[in-house]
Amino acid sequence: MTRERPSDRSLGAGAWWFEAHVPVACHPQGRLSFVTMIRPSQAVLHAVLQGVLLAAVAFSTAACGSGHGRFGTPVHSAERATVAGNEVSDDAFAGAVRDLLASEPGSKERALRLQGVVSRQMTRVSDRFKSKDRDRAVNSLSGAMALVHAGELTPEMLGPHGYTALRAASDEFARRGDEGRARASYEMLSRIAPPQERADIKGHLDAISTWTRDTGGGGVMQTAGALEAAAVTRHLLEPSKEARDDAAAKTLDFIDKALAVRAARRARNTQISREEGMEAVRALETGPTVLAALYLRNADAPGALKALETPSLREITRPELVKAVEAVIEKPDSDKWLDVARMLRPPPRQGRGEEEDFGRDSDLLRIASFAAAAEAYRLDSTSPEPAAFVSAMLIDFGMGEAAPAVVADAVKAQKDPRIVGLGLALTMQAMGMALEAEEADGVRRTFNAAQPILAAADAVKKVQPSPAKVYAMMGEIEIREGRLAEARKLLDAAVAREKTGATLLSLARLDYHDGQVKNALDRLREALASEDVAKDAALRGEILLLQSDITREQGDMGAARKPLADALKDLARARSATEGDDRARVERLIARALDRFGAGPSALKALERALEAAPRDKRQSAATIGQIVGRAFVKGDLAGARDGLVRGVAAELGREDIVYYALWVKLLERQMRVPSDGSADRVLLQAADDPRWIGKVAQFGAGKVNSADLVAAARTPTQKTEALFYSAMDRKISGDAKGADDALKQVLGSPGLDLMEVALAREILSGTRAQLGGPVPEVGLP
Numbered sequence: 001m002t003r004e005r006p007s008d009r010s011l012g013a014g015a016w017w018f019e020a021h022v023p024v025a026c027h028p029q030g031r032l033s034f035v036t037m038i039r040p041s042q043a044v045l046h047a048v049l050q051g052v053l054l055a056a057v058a059f060s061t062a063a064c065g066s067g068h069g070r071f072g073t074p075v076h077s078a079e080r081a082t083v084a085g086n087e088v089s090d091d092a093f094a095g096a097v098r099d100l101l102a103s104e105p106g107s108k109e110r111a112l113r114l115q116g117v118v119s120r121q122m123t124r125v126s127d128r129f130k131s132k133d134r135d136r137a138v139n140s141l142s143g144a145m146a147l148v149h150a151g152e153l154t155p156e157m158l159g160p161h162g163y164t165a166l167r168a169a170s171d172e173f174a175r176r177g178d179e180g181r182a183r184a185s186y187e188m189l190s191r192i193a194p195p196q197e198r199a200d201i202k203g204h205l206d207a208i209s210t211w212t213r214d215t216g217g218g219g220v221m222q223t224a225g226a227l228e229a230a231a232v233t234r235h236l237l238e239p240s241k242e243a244r245d246d247a248a249a250k251t252l253d254f255i256d257k258a259l260a261v262r263a264a265r266r267a268r269n270t271q272i273s274r275e276e277g278m279e280a281v282r283a284l285e286t287g288p289t290v291l292a293a294l295y296l297r298n299a300d301a302p303g304a305l306k307a308l309e310t311p312s313l314r315e316i317t318r319p320e321l322v323k324a325v326e327a328v329i330e331k332p333d334s335d336k337w338l339d340v341a342r343m344l345r346p347p348p349r350q351g352r353g354e355e356e357d358f359g360r361d362s363d364l365l366r367i368a369s370f371a372a373a374a375e376a377y378r379l380d381s382t383s384p385e386p387a388a389f390v391s392a393m394l395i396d397f398g399m400g401e402a403a404p405a406v407v408a409d410a411v412k413a414q415k416d417p418r419i420v421g422l423g424l425a426l427t428m429q430a431m432g433m434a435l436e437a438e439e440a441d442g443v444r445r446t447f448n449a450a451q452p453i454l455a456a457a458d459a460v461k462k463v464q465p466s467p468a469k470v471y472a473m474m475g476e477i478e479i480r481e482g483r484l485a486e487a488r489k490l491l492d493a494a495v496a497r498e499k500t501g502a503t504l505l506s507l508a509r510l511d512y513h514d515g516q517v518k519n520a521l522d523r524l525r526e527a528l529a530s531e532d533v534a535k536d537a538a539l540r541g542e543i544l545l546l547q548s549d550i551t552r553e554q555g556d557m558g559a560a561r562k563p564l565a566d567a568l569k570d571l572a573r574a575r576s577a578t579e580g581d582d583r584a585r586v587e588r589l590i591a592r593a594l595d596r597f598g599a600g601p602s603a604l605k606a607l608e609r610a611l612e613a614a615p616r617d618k619r620q621s622a623a624t625i626g627q628i629v630g631r632a633f634v635k636g637d638l639a640g641a642r643d644g645l646v647r648g649v650a651a652e653l654g655r656e657d658i659v660y661y662a663l664w665v666k667l668l669e670r671q672m673r674v675p676s677d678g679s680a681d682r683v684l685l686q687a688a689d690d691p692r693w694i695g696k697v698a699q700f701g702a703g704k705v706n707s708a709d710l711v712a713a714a715r716t717p718t719q720k721t722e723a724l725f726y727s728a729m730d731r732k733i734s735g736d737a738k739g740a741d742d743a744l745k746q747v748l749g750s751p752g753l754d755l756m757e758v759a760l761a762r763e764i765l766s767g768t769r770a771q772l773g774g775p776v777p778e779v780g781l782p
Helices: 012-021 044-049 056-063 091-102 108-130 136-146 162-176 180-190 193-216 219-238 242-268 274-296 301-308 319-329 334-343 359-379 382-397 402-415 418-435 440-449 451-458 467-481 483-496 503-514 519-529 537-553 559-573 580-596 599-612 618-635 636-652 653-672 678-687 691-701 707-713 717-734 736-749 754-769
Strands: 028-030 033-034
Touching: 028 108, 028 519, 033 653, 091 359, 091 402, 091 440, 108 136, 108 162, 108 334, 136 162, 136 359, 136 382, 162 180, 180 193, 180 219, 193 219, 193 359, 219 242, 219 274, 219 301, 274 301, 274 359, 301 319, 319 334, 334 359, 334 519, 359 382, 382 418, 382 580, 402 418, 402 440, 402 451, 418 440, 418 451, 418 467, 440 467, 451 467, 467 483, 467 503, 483 503, 483 537, 503 519, 519 537, 519 691, 537 559, 537 580, 537 754, 559 580, 580 599, 580 618, 580 636, 599 618, 618 636, 618 653, 618 691, 618 707, 618 754, 636 678, 653 691, 653 717, 678 691, 691 717, 707 717, 717 754, 736 754
Parallel strands: none
Antiparallel strands: 028 033
């Protein structure tokens, strides 16, 4: 019934482009979001450290100079992009983070830059908690504190929104039962909270201490392990000397108790429980590394070495770790710090694959590795491996727009296609993560920060991913955001660099929206001859379906049949060669083609097959169920729409999808004057308190606001398009057919080109003309 999309609430005809071309994550999910298929710390970062950057070793070794002074001397004096100050704007944030990482520890410059960057990040933490993006808010808070070393945090650094950020974080960690981080957030909150709230905060801190002490499990090792874990996680979030020293003391106590258990077992064959034994093993195997990491998390190599020299630890400490720390103290250069960063990664363990799971302590090692890599970057910003390491971590920390700025020096200095390609891949990763969080301005800032990388890529041949893919990705995002003029410029820039069927399809859609029918059809014909289309049956089907729709809407029903029949034949052949996600996508396209032929029952069977193809993939389920509910909405099939909604609820689809499906069911119930069965009401009422736009849509569906209120609340081009569509449906339900049709025509001309509401409006206005009718070509479908 409409354009193929991995989710009916996402990027429309261009959505498949992300699946084919975004290299690491960034695949569409939900109405206005992306699902991250592989997190940066598990993919890009892992790849960097496992050898994807084969050129990095040669480059970094050649560039290294001798380190001088306690902190070493940078090989290259990184030119600053921003002025050090206490305030950092969103637009200046990327450069400010990069400049902070280039500043010397303990310097006045670092103090000024740290205050500006952390304050801005705390504002973002507060905003992300308010928008109920709790996971991203927590990651962003972790990122802000990872930049701060022990003793550097000041109340002023937390900024004007530090209180709301830490209050929300405290509640979130308490809800999760994360004693260490809850204590850290309450400790920091107590520094800036109004005096009348401090007694309550102290009560929370006392309760956390009691809980941690009483829930260790009963045994000596389990209790010591619980105290160690809580203290370590506290220091991850609270960069104070008190938190560091407490964590170090509890880690040493944990190790000492494990040594005592081992000694007793050797001397007297003392038996202990399995749980006690596991904690003793953890202390002996990982304890010294954890202890060193508590100091290296603060880039304090001398402190780490002093801790490792504790007499009781010598027997169980990894000699290579001691040597790496000694080396960085003796000669603090980029290579030596990078060795420390590598050393902090969990070591191989026989039978456990490439990496051992450090369990409770993995987060500490990850943050300590980041701090060590950041020092390596400070000492040589042109070295690819630390730049990539730090950039990938910044993406994970909710500061992805800074990733291109951090890796840009290495890209420009090395001029190696592999390094340039990595810079582009990190850029796309960061853009996708920002879009997943519905932060379109963050996507644009990331793209802007990547301009030096894009310029370098234009000068290098055969880069993967290509700069054209980055321009095309940004163009698709601007289509999604309803900024069509900006989208066209970006897509034109992409085609000028690399002409692909995917990008030509996007431009054809823009042409058709602007009334340039001939241009649109010409682009589609050109797209069909592209190399990427020949390799992707679903993409070819998408192009043919649009070609048929445009021709049909021009009144040439006969000419519209051939591309539609060709699409159905190609897609039917592709069924046997695809599986999983690809199979689900092909089946949805088959359903659309069958609907155009008027074969509704067969189309529904194809959608059933799409659900069966990827039953556990929520992204695919959302796309298929959205198509089921959407076509039922257009046909006035209340039973079919309700069935689709029930399936969506059972599949636990995200709010960004399910609220719209519930709204369509509710509108059908109102239109048909049928009492609600409660399924749509439950979904809408549960989402009505969401502070985002989705909450306003839910309020409209639940009858808490009227269509005029919805229109007044709309701010972005896409929100205005949605509001206009639902206002039109309100008119239709009230009996104002002409007013409804006029409003639906306005929806078609709106900039919300990718929205499902535009597709629904087109279907409603077309009526029976949307179908070409039979006979359906015989293509061997089940």
